[in-house]
Every structure is written in C-alpha cells, then in structure tokens.
Amino acid sequence: MSRRADLRQRVAEATRNERVLQAVHQATWRKADAREQSFAALRHADALREKAAQIRRHTLENLPEYLEQFVEKATALGAKVHFAPDGPAACRIITQLAADRGLRLAVKGKSMTSEEIGLNAALEAIGVRVVETDLGEFIVQIDRDRPSHIITPIIHKDRREVADAMARELGCPRTEDPAELTRIARGYLRDIFRRCDLGITGVNFAVAETGTLCLCTNEGNGRMTITRPRVHVALLGIEKIIPRLANLPVFLKLLARSSTGQPMGVYTTLINGPRRPDDPDGPQELHIVLLDNGRSAILKGPLREVLTCVRCGACLNACPAYRNVGGHAYGSVYPGPIGSVVTPLLYGPACDDLARLSSLCGACRVACPVQIDIPALLVALRARAADRQPVGKRLLLSVWRRVMEHPWLYRLGQAVLRHALRDADGGWVRTGRGPLRNWTLVRDLPRPARESFRQLWEARLRDER
Amino acid sequence: MNAEPCERSRHRKTESGPNDLAAFLHRLRAEMVPAERGTALPEVSNAALREVTWEEGLVDRFVTSARAAGAQVRCLAANDWLSAVQEVLRGHGARLVVAAGQAGTALDDDRAAALGNALRATGLSVSTAPNDDVLFACDAAVTGVAAAIAETGTLVCTSGPRSPRGVSLIPPVHIALVDARQIVGDLFDYFARLDPTTLPANINLITGPSKTADIEGILVTGVHGPGIVHALVLHSG
C-alpha cells in the first residue's frame, strides 16, 4: 500500500471516530484559549518570544562549541556523558548500562525522545520492566495504546476508557471519577517508585555554561524518577542545549504558558550531576545520553529552524487540522504542525505527505513561543517532495500553473466554468457534476459573475476618461 | 504494539565507528556553513522583559501568585512561626512529621530541633533525619526554602546534607517557612543570583501542589508530589 493511501486511510479512520474527535476538539480549543489568555497577561510576550527565538538560533549556529562546553561541565559535576549517533546506538548504550548493573525495574518520566527511539521495547527485551509514570503515559501503557498529543497523551480518551483500563490491568474496583482514578494510580506508582533502580527521563533544556539539566513537570513523577533510583539516565536530542543559566528564565516564562496556560509549571528541577557525598538521597550515577538520530543532518540544511522547538504543544492546540483529525492520524511520535515538519526530516521521504496535512493558515506560527515559521517550512517540504508526486498530479499542477501565470487563460477558464454552471439555480450549484462533485459534498458553489471585479473596474476607468 | 507507519523507514545508516562525540563534533563543525553562524547571543540583561519591577510589593505579589497556583499562604510575625506550624499540622491531623532543617533558611537546624521537641511534647512523632520508610509514611514535612519568587509564587528548595530531595516531594503535605526577605521579584532575579560555580546537585522550583489534567482535562491535585502546599511568610521586626 502506498504511503499516500496510508495517510488518507488514517485520516478517514480518524474522522469516523466521533467520540475521539469530540474530545480532541474540545480539549484543543480549551488549551488554545488558555494559552491566549495567559500570553495576554504577560507584559512583554512578543519581546520574550523574540529573545527566545534568538537564543535558540544562536545556539544552533554554534552547536558544536556549546555541546563541547556542556559535556565538559556536566562531566565535571560527576555525570557520565554518552553520545549516540542514532536510535539503535542510544538503546544499546542504555541497555548495556542497565545490564552491567543488573538493573531490573525502570521508571520513566515523559520523554518523546525515548519513544522516537523505541527505548521501552529495547529495555524490555533484556528483561527490564519499564513503567511509565506520567499519568497519561501510564494509562497509555497499561491500555496498550499510543499517545496522541505531545503534552496530553490521552487527549483522545474519556474517563470510561481510563476506568476500564485501570480496573482491568490493576485489578482495582472500577471507578470513573478522575480524582479517584488518579489516587489509585498514585498508590500503584508509589510502590514502584520505592522499588525502582533505574530512572529514565527526557530533558527540557540542557545548559552549556554549567552542565545543568532542566526538567519541567506538573505531577512530580519527573522528580521521583530523578530522586528514587540509584541510576538516572537523561536522554536528550543534541538540539536541547541553551548557552547560559541566565537564559533559562526566558524559556521558563514561555513554556508553561504555551503548554497549559499556567504562568509556571509546578516543578522545575535543575539537576547538577548525581548525588554529592553529603546528600542523603539522589541517584548515585547520572548518565546523560546525547542523541543525534538525524538532527545534525537537519542542522546542516535550510530547515534547521525546526530544531529550535521547545516541545510545548502550542501548535497542536492551535491547528485546525490537528483539532479535526487528532494525533493518531499523523502516524508519528511527533504529531501536529511541528510533527508534520520534523517527521519527514527525521524519517525520510516516505512521510512526505504529512506536509500536506495543513491548510497553511499560520495559527501555529502565531502560537509558537520561539517563532518557528512552520507554514514556510511546510511549503519548503512540499517543494522538495514535488518531484515525488504521481505523474497525474504533476500534470494537473503544471496546467494550473499555466492558467495562473496567464491572465487570458484564467479568464477563459472562468468563462468555461460559467458556461458549465449555467443551469445553476439562483446562481448557486448544490450538486456538482464530474470534477466538481467533491467540492459540493459539504458546500455550495457560486456561479462565476459575468464580469470580474477587474473587468468592471477597468470599464469604469475607461468611462471616466 | 503495532508499529508506527513512520517508525522503521529510516534511510540513514549508522555513522561509522564508535559513539565518538569528538569525531562527531569535528565533522559537524566542518560541515556547517560558516557564513550562517552569525546570530549573536542576545544580552543576558533582561531589564526590559521583567514581569515584576523593583518597586512592587513583593510579599503581596508572592502571596497572590502562590495562591493562584493552589498553595495556601499565610503571613505572620517571625516569632509566631512555631505556633503557626503546629496549627497547620493540627488542621491536617498529622501524627508523623518530618522537619528538615537547612542552614541559611527560615528552618535552620536549631529551629528544626526546636520544632521536633515542641511537637513531640504534644504527642507527635518527628524525624529530623528521615529514612525512606519515614518519608513514605509521614503525614507532613516542614522545610525552609532557599528563595521564593514573587512573579510566579514559587518556592525554591535545594538538596543538602539534612534536606533530602524527597522531603518536598514524597509527603502528602508540604509546609514551607519563608522569610519575607528571601522573596525576589522576578524569575530573572532568581537566576541572576545563582552562582554557576557552586550549584547544589538538585534545585527545585515548586509552584503549588502537584497536579494533572490528563483525564478529560479535569484538574486533580496530589498526583505524585504533595497535594497540599503551605507557605508561611515570616516578617521580622
């Protein structure tokens, strides 16, 4: 089956699921509104975004230097830094260190990067039990589902599904009350937190100046994951670096507002190496895994702006396409507008059609805290993919281009269309024939006017003379 | 788990050789276009971007922001700290309490010891050097803070010899003593004070109780961290 059919099929499937679409629709509107209100309350929202964008771009342009500095500083704090050129390498590094130390029970904070490389499966293959601890990811895991949003993984599930999954997998009495469900999950996971020996998290920002890792969460599972087990593995893409500690607040002021509309997330944790000799708790070992997996290739290309992303999810909540198809239709670890750009770049031409899952309305660009011009990137991706379009479509598009480039052809086309729609009732067509049929499935088609505005205008100017 | 359609279509082969960062950086430098490495790092000075200006009432702002984040906040005279803590603990029916003293905070080691004695005298069990079992079993923890941030209502707790990372995380109730003089205005102010050469292993910026809205967007508190956070702001003189 061709990739094109895959995407259409996934979208068709997604649009058939009324309940999920309803949930996604409501949740995204709510979060988009929350984001807007939250930004309206900021005194210098645009200036902050501008600064954040500048800091990220500068960092990317000087990434080799900043990476070097980060490694030096993190190592001086007692962390062990590893480099993984790709996903399999990262999995090997992590499974090796787990095996060497006889680690058996791993807890995970939310990490899109770990899903990108399939880390859970790799660890389970060597007999390590992996437990997701972010509530949404935990439910996804026990329900054997897939997350559909990078910030709120179960945006597509309702409480009934959650209740079913938890009763079935945890053997607890069935309840649909969200507070009760959360309490049950908390109790179950606290026991796991007491016994775990390996903690795996992502990283929101890594500071080159000091070797600091910054982790932003709301639930506290991230803090548990970096406090309880004796080994902490922090996995991050090489693009997560920022130059200085004093740059962090610029991003902290923007991140929670963009994700959830809060002025600040509940827990912002700065990690400076493993436990110190005097510390009563904390991991004995901190392993930092820097992942490339295609990022350096993007960095060297013209679309590197996409690497400035801070994974806030604001673009997903703003996007009318995402709102109406949900995350699973994208078929990728990274859905939504940012996913439409990142996925083809990371996974290759087979995913090119994701760049077409957009009306280029630009709502994502307005919402983005680091001012990524996603529509421009999508157009660039479409241009790159133009050669790979099927012949019939290329032919059609070259005819269209000719018509648009030659006004007389355009006017001829209008006249033809006007003639074809001469039976229109009151000037409107309700059921089109042939190529117009699809258009009229959900909307009427007006018959073109006898004269265009331009023609009327020119006639008027002629009369004036 | 069924494979993502985009998962396995990797067309990039593994870079040759071991996971050598130095070699990778060398190659990256060579392949990046020099002409496009020009954006300057913007000035660190963030005066123009501050949310909270110097003149504003920091305590009032802290109280408002912390309450908005879901914390319970009280302002009191510094001398009343002990009775205030006892009152809060009584309100929660606490029987087992952790008092984690930290030098340089409103709950230093002396005060932690004093608190322990006072509470034990009323029949509570108190630990000032909690082990795992105590942390997971206790009803509340009392700590000082390293700083507080007015802009966001944030408490800053750092790791240290007698303040485990878990003390502001594991117990269901967290009571934080804040000296009013410890409150800074803006997030920028807090980070400007940090000395990059002497950072503790763990710094936690805590803004309100633990929360989630993963299930149908309904807000639930007390997921993994404390569901109840008290900030007692102490005024001296």
Next chain:
Amino acid sequence: MLDDKLDSLAASGARLVICNEAACTLQMAGGAHRRGLPLRFRHLAELLAESLGLMEAET
C-alpha cells in the same frame, strides 16, 4: 475545518466578512450558503469601491 470557521463566524454576529483570498472566500461563502447563514463576503477592494460610490453594491 469549514464547520469550525462557520461556527466562529456565526458566533461573532458579523453580517459582512472581508476576505482577500479567493479560494478561502469560495470555501466560506459556499459553506455559509449551504447552511443558510446570513453572511456576505467581500474582497477589501470591492468594499472600498462600494463605499466610495464607485461601484454598485450587490446584495
């Protein structure tokens, strides 16, 4: 997506919508007509010409 747009337009209480992009206008006007919404769509140039009395206003 069209429904979202039309819902927003209907909720705004507007009667006249200015849109300078022909395809977008076609989409919204067609959808509004199908739904029976009392919306008129104009290009900014048309609105200006009508307001200046240089063109007949169409209903």
